[in-house]
Amino acid sequence: MWRPDPAWQQLAPPRSSTAGVFLVPGERPWVVKRLVRPGEDDAAAHDPAHWTYWRREVEVAREEAFRETPGLCAPPVEVHEDDAGATLVSPWVPDDELSGEERAWALGRFAACAVPAAAWWSRPSLPDRLRSLEHGGGWHGLETTPLAGVAEVLWRRRDELGETFVSLPLVLSHGDAIGANLRARVPGGVRAIDWSAVGLQPLGADLGIVLLSVRDPLGPLLTAYRAGLDPSTSSGRRGGAAYAERDVVHGAAIMAAYTLLTRLAHALGGPDEDAAIHEALRFADMLEAVVEF
Structure with missing residues (x-):
């Protein structure tokens, strides 16, 4: 053994x-x-x-x-x-403590890559995650938090917003783009670890995950991500300039919203509950924006 x-x-x-x-x-x-x-x-x-x-x-x-x-x-x-x-x-890959914009640009450039798809690439994960939550009874305890109202609406609209999400263009994605996995500067981008979820995800999905890991607002991250998508900065591109800003925003915000509230539901009742609520409130405006999609 x-x-x-x-x-x-x-x-x-x-x-x-x-x-x-x-x-x-x-x-x-x-x-x-x-x-x-x-x-x-x-x-x-x-x-x-x-x-x-x-x-x-x-x-x-x-x-x-x-x-x-x-x-x-x-x-x-x-x-x-x-x-x-x-x-x-x-x-060991050292942590260069990259800025949020560096990470977002690298994710955009990666999304514009043309790498032949393989059978083992992951498919969009959000639908599977939401189905698992449904089987477990949904988000437990969020009705007692300051985000109860927005959480109720987003849970009720999960199928509708999930369909919007998976209808977006699919791009090459790391799949777990938390800050700790995007670590070291290398020529042309970032050395990343933990490739267990790499594959095709809706446009902006990786940006939504990195948004939750940094202090930067979505605006500068969106600009950096779209700069990475630009074919003038991306070799082996898929045509990054053709991707609409609205699609990137929808992909990032939907991924971030459902990931954030799922994390919060898991934290309730544990030692990190207060910190998780405080962190979720930092994104209250984004959650309200997703409700309006």
Whole structure:
């Protein structure tokens, strides 16, 4: 049975198909991520197009194109597979504390890339996430928060806004564009980690996720993202200039709104409840704008 070395530092705890992420200290530190093969009854984890597909990072590691994609690129990764799963070993990527606009520009440039789609690319994840929430009874406890009204409207309109979201142009997306995953400056963009959800997402989806991770308002981030989409700055483009600003705004805001309120629902009743409510209130104007879509 695979076990981490006691000298390794845990960076992330076990969750889903991951047994943990660990830092191997030294003059040239390394990161070890252990993936666990799910049981055959977990159909989603074995579906190459589902956002929880357990082998996606193995596929990314073997796809040389992602080492040099404009905007975002992946670090080199060694893969060691066995019957129980796979171990990924990669160099530690330092955090250059990039600005929100740097991250947004890199995401836009990545979205404009032309990389041949693969069967293991993820499909839009928001519909799957909302269906999972429905099975669990929806957002629990939000009716007791200052965001109760807007949350009720957005939950009631989830199918309608979800259809708007998936009708937007699909672009190449990192899939988990939180600030901690967009780390180091490299020529032409950013070195990113955690490629477990890469694939095709509606235009602006990555921008919505990074919006929740930074202090910048949407306006400057939108400008930077659209600059990345511009074909004059993006090699291997898909025609970024053709993307309408309205579509980017709708994709970013819908993704951000449903992600934010889902995070808040999970935090209620826990030690981070007050902080989560305070953070959600920071985006109250954006949530109200989505209600008006």
